[in-house]
Amino acid sequence: MATAIRLKTLLRQRHWQTYRTFKIEYDRIAQDIDADLIGTWPSRAQLHRWLSGELKGLPYPDHCRILEAMFPGWNAEQLFQTVPADDAAGSDPVSDEGAGRTPTNPLIEAITAGLATPEADHQVWGPVAPGSSAGTLAAIDPDVVTGDGDQSAYTLGRRLVALGRVLRLDAHEINQLATLAGNVVNLALDVTLDIAADDTATITYRHKLLNLSSRPLTRVPHELWFEQTSGALRITPVSPRGHTITVRRVDQAPNLANFACHLQPPVQPGDTVTVEFACSGPKFEQRYWRQCMMRYIRHLNIHVISASSRLTSYSAVEDHTDGSQTDVTDSIICDDDGPDARLTVARDYLRPSQYVTLRWDIAREPAR
Incomplete structure (x- = not known):
């Protein structure tokens, strides 16, 4: 044999x-x-x-x-x-249905539906409800290679489960990501405001993106606006290993930067990429930051580092898509022990068109 x-x-x-x-x-x-x-x-x-x-x-x-x-x-x-x-491949972990038949697989079905209606409102995007079960990876493992359905759904399914194993995602999170098929999802967004003693600042964005669409991702658009600047805004990309990022301006004004980060090679469906850039030139005499969500975001962290100062007060508010607000001041982590004031607000499961606003006040430490 x-x-x-x-x-x-x-x-x-x-x-x-x-x-x-x-x-x-x-x-x-x-x-x-x-x-x-x-x-x-x-x-x-x-x-x-x-x-x-x-x-x-x-x-x-x-x-x-x-x-x-x-x-x-x-x-x-x-x-x-x-x-x-x-x-040689052994029995299918998900289904032993005959060749050429489309297996019944909730994960593949969710991805197929998402690809068909990427603009749908995803009501299930959020943490596990108290008392509910997250399920297990084995129950939704789409190790199905071919079928009569959309082959892009099978490709995304395999890569999504592989990513889940790498990032230690439970079945609940993998299922939720599957429903977002058709979108580019921010697995993590870190925004760091590094503010000098003269109030000039450098803003660093670090996106961990997952391409759940059926097309290669070639560009990531962005817009930054500031009330005050110390001069022209300058955008400096940081290319991750395996990709080159170039910044192309779409529109420019003294306090506005409308641009796109172009990726080479493109990010294929089911793949992840880290897109990072720094913006120098903003000035922070008014001490607040309002972050708009451009896509679905699993983890958001906004970090503020204020040189030679100590915090006197701070607050944070999360705006929801229905117009309501939630005070999230309790989610702020602050550190005032060193020479610089530091605070971080962390939020999860955010949607497009949501906002998180962080405000703080400081007292400058005397020069030594």
């Missing part, structure tokens, strides 16, 4: 069997696990030994980590098992 290494068949099923494609998929997963692992894929000869059954034992631990994230539902031992060639 003919036999094969399960990993070899799984690569063929996903059309990743060429060495070039394997390296691309390997680096895509490595970027989410540990950027230092990018480029650590096996040599062509090593990969041949893996797939031919010549390997004794298992690959190095870091290789195993990447492979297990590439193929959710299989551990390293299972990937390197020798099994009958006509059943």
